[in-house]
Amino acid sequence: MMSDNVPVVEGRGIVKRYGHVTAIDRSDFELRKGEILAVIGDNGAGKSSIVKAICGATIPDEGEILIEGKRVNFTSPMDARNMGIEIVYQTLAMSPALSITDNMFMGREIRKQGFMGRYLRQLDRPAMEKFAREKLTELGLMTVQSINQAVETLSGGQRQGVAVARAAAFATKFIIMDEPTAALGVKESRRVLELIQDVRSRGIPIILISHNMPHVFEVADRIHIHRLGKRLCVIDPKDYTMSDAVAFMTGAKEPPKQSD
Amino acid sequence: MSGANQNSDTFEAAADRTEAVAHFGNQRRGFIGQLQHILHVNSSFVPMIVLVAAILIFGLLLGSKFFSPFALTLILQQVQIVGIVAAAQSLVILTAGIDLSVGAIMVFSSVIMGQFTFRYGIPAPVSVLCGLGCGILIGALNGWLVSRVKLPPFIVTLGMWQIVLATNFLYSANETIRSQDIEANAPFLQFFGAKFNVGGAVFTVGVVFMLVLVAVLSYALRHTAWGRHVYAVGDDPEAAELSGVNVHRTLMSVYMLSGLICAFAGWALIGRIGSVSPTSGQLANIESITAVVIGGISLFGGRGSILGSLFGALIVGVFTLGLRLLGADAQWTFLLIGLLIIAAVAVDQWIRKVSA
Numbered sequence: 001m002m003s004d005n006v007p008v009v010e011g012r013g014i015v016k017r018y019g020h021v022t023a024i025d026r027s028d029f030e031l032r033k034g035e036i037l038a039v040i041g042d043n044g045a046g047k048s049s050i051v052k053a054i055c056g057a058t059i060p061d062e063g064e065i066l067i068e069g070k071r072v073n074f075t076s077p078m079d080a081r082n083m084g085i086e087i088v089y090q091t092l093a094m095s096p097a098l099s100i101t102d103n104m105f106m107g108r109e110i111r112k113q114g115f116m117g118r119y120l121r122q123l124d125r126p127a128m129e130k131f132a133r134e135k136l137t138e139l140g141l142m143t144v145q146s147i148n149q150a151v152e153t154l155s156g157g158q159r160q161g162v163a164v165a166r167a168a169a170f171a172t173k174f175i176i177m178d179e180p181t182a183a184l185g186v187k188e189s190r191r192v193l194e195l196i197q198d199v200r201s202r203g204i205p206i207i208l209i210s211h212n213m214p215h216v217f218e219v220a221d222r223i224h225i226h227r228l229g230k231r232l233c234v235i236d237p238k239d240y241t242m243s244d245a246v247a248f249m250t251g252a253k254e255p256p257k258q259s260d
Numbered sequence: 261m262s263g264a265n266q267n268s269d270t271f272e273a274a275a276d277r278t279e280a281v282a283h284f285g286n287q288r289r290g291f292i293g294q295l296q297h298i299l300h301v302n303s304s305f306v307p308m309i310v311l312v313a314a315i316l317i318f319g320l321l322l323g324s325k326f327f328s329p330f331a332l333t334l335i336l337q338q339v340q341i342v343g344i345v346a347a348a349q350s351l352v353i354l355t356a357g358i359d360l361s362v363g364a365i366m367v368f369s370s371v372i373m374g375q376f377t378f379r380y381g382i383p384a385p386v387s388v389l390c391g392l393g394c395g396i397l398i399g400a401l402n403g404w405l406v407s408r409v410k411l412p413p414f415i416v417t418l419g420m421w422q423i424v425l426a427t428n429f430l431y432s433a434n435e436t437i438r439s440q441d442i443e444a445n446a447p448f449l450q451f452f453g454a455k456f457n458v459g460g461a462v463f464t465v466g467v468v469f470m471l472v473l474v475a476v477l478s479y480a481l482r483h484t485a486w487g488r489h490v491y492a493v494g495d496d497p498e499a500a501e502l503s504g505v506n507v508h509r510t511l512m513s514v515y516m517l518s519g520l521i522c523a524f525a526g527w528a529l530i531g532r533i534g535s536v537s538p539t540s541g542q543l544a545n546i547e548s549i550t551a552v553v554i555g556g557i558s559l560f561g562g563r564g565s566i567l568g569s570l571f572g573a574l575i576v577g578v579f580t581l582g583l584r585l586l587g588a589d590a591q592w593t594f595l596l597i598g599l600l601i602i603a604a605v606a607v608d609q610w611i612r613k614v615s616a
Contacts, residue, residue, distance in 0.1 A: 077502070078504060081504060087502075089502055091498070091499065091502075092499070093498070093499040093502035093503050094496075094499055094503070095491065095492040095495040095496055095499055095500060095503075095562065096495060096496070097491065097495045097562045097563050098488065098491055098492060098495065098562075102488050102491075102492075103503070106488065106489075106492055106500065106503040106504060106505060107489075107500075107503050107504025107505045108504060109485035109488065111485070120479075120483075120484075121484045121485065121486070122483050122484065123483055123484060123485060123488075125483075150300070153300075
């Protein structure tokens with residue numbers, strides 16, 4: 001359909017200031033088709049600011065954001081969501097007391113057809129449950145007992161899984177994942193990393209924000225290193241070691257010249 | 261089978277599209293765990309058991325004096341006001357708020373309905389509409405202060421309680437409209453008090469309204485997106501906002517609806533006591549919170565069902581009538597209700613402990 005070299009998202013010269021503090025300093029950003037792009041950077045480097053600017057959570061002061069080559073002006077994360085951009089928050093943004101199905105469809109419920117749906121606004125539970133079950137099964141997550149189980153009865157990894165499944169089910173452009181393995185144990189992290197690769201193999205590109213170098217190096221196709229409010233460089237994890245990446249990130253080592 | 265094996269097994273099974281709905285070993289919870297699970301899924305279970313037990317015990321002790329259609333429907337009549345107000349209170353508490361102004365809104369609305377009719381000669385139905393509108397307006401003000409100005413619901417409604425009650429006394433000049441006058445000139449105001457008989461059981465329009473209201477709200481909370489949003493906002497407002505729920509609109513709708521329901525309670529109050537009195541219904545806020553808490557709705561929001569608060573109101577009604585018929589001091593009722601409140605909150609805390 002579209003030529004392969006148009007990035008899914010492109011940020012050009014993005015600037016965001018908070019008073020005297022410049023959180024994003026003329027930074028660029030690029031996510032390509034079908035890739036997992038890891039975004040790393042020291043605390044306060046502004047990696048979450050740049051990602052927030054891309055998904056509409058903050059409005060940049062300068063610069064432009066292009067989605068599939070078209071300029072967009074998001075004013076809220078809802079605008080981004082309506083374009084098919086999904087975010088898996090570090091907090092997961094789920095209501096613990098509600099069921100898996102309720103959580104998956106929160107804010108975009110399916111109503112019944114006909115009188116019951118139109119006038120009595122009844123939810124189409126069978127359709128919602130079927131969809132939720134399908135999506136969880138697709139990602140190999142049907143290890144939960146029931147789709148109507150409350151989210152708080154799930155383990156940390158399962159919750160993360162449901163959050164990822166929700167994003168994968170509704171994303172048409174790309175998914176942003178904020179520290180998806182930060183709260184998980186070794187085994188559960190492994191499962192979530194497999195899940196992230198599964199989602200990529202379905203053709204949905206992913207922006208992965210993470211502090212965990214082994215995880216980043218395991219799944220990322222490219223690594224965006226953020227330093228002092230801007231993109232320092234983008235590296236291929238096959239060409240560099242983790243200690244190189246950390247050295248670039250902290251300024252201990254000069255970044256490589258960007259050829260591409 | 262170890263956990264790791266099981267996990268990878270089920271992953272493979274799912275990958276083969278066999279849709280294996282696997283379990284991971286929490287089938288055996290034991291009796292206590294099972295009970296905790298049932299309560300977790302259905303929080304109105306405990307109040308229902310307490311209600312049935314209370315009816316049976318008083319029935320055994322008092323025989324047909326208590327266990328008659330007349331006495332049982334008398335309880336319904338006695339709890340109708342608290343039952344209606346508790347429905348409003350439930351909605352607000354489900355959003356992790358609290359509404360201390362429910363009683364004041366109720367009384368002020370009833371005073372508006374009465375005074376508009378008698379002071380200005382406005383037709384009763386129009387006055388009733390004005391009273392209902394006033395309830396919505398006060399509710400909207402509460403909602404706006406909670407949702408937009410971000411003040412704690414407790415403080416907002418504590419203030420609103422005083423403001424509305426004072427306005428009520430100032431406006432009405434502390435004047436009661438007598439029952440006979442209403443009956444002669446504007447019987448429409450007493451509409452909720454209209455009685456009808458079904459084989460010894462006496463129902464009023466107010467009782468029917470209470471039951472229908474609970475049924476409608478129960479449906480809306482369980483089967484509409486709005487209802488799910490109310491729970492989500494009470495559970496975790498930030499998470500709800502991030503998943504695309506309009507938290508502001510949900511809170512506004514809840515407080516406005518609460519105000520409207522309280523105004524209806526004001527109309528029902530005229531039917532119940534016959535007159536319009538600015539000093540009536542002073543305890544409605546505390547009684548409604550009592551019913552909600554006994555009914556198993558969590559004060560921390562997001563948990564419980566509206567049916568529970570109806571049971572809660574009925575439990576209080578059954579205790580009150582039962583103990584009175586037994587000739588016990590009324591203080592015993594308060595003592596028992598106090599115990600029930602503490603027990604209900606303890607159960608709620610216990611239920612909230614469930615996790616994987």
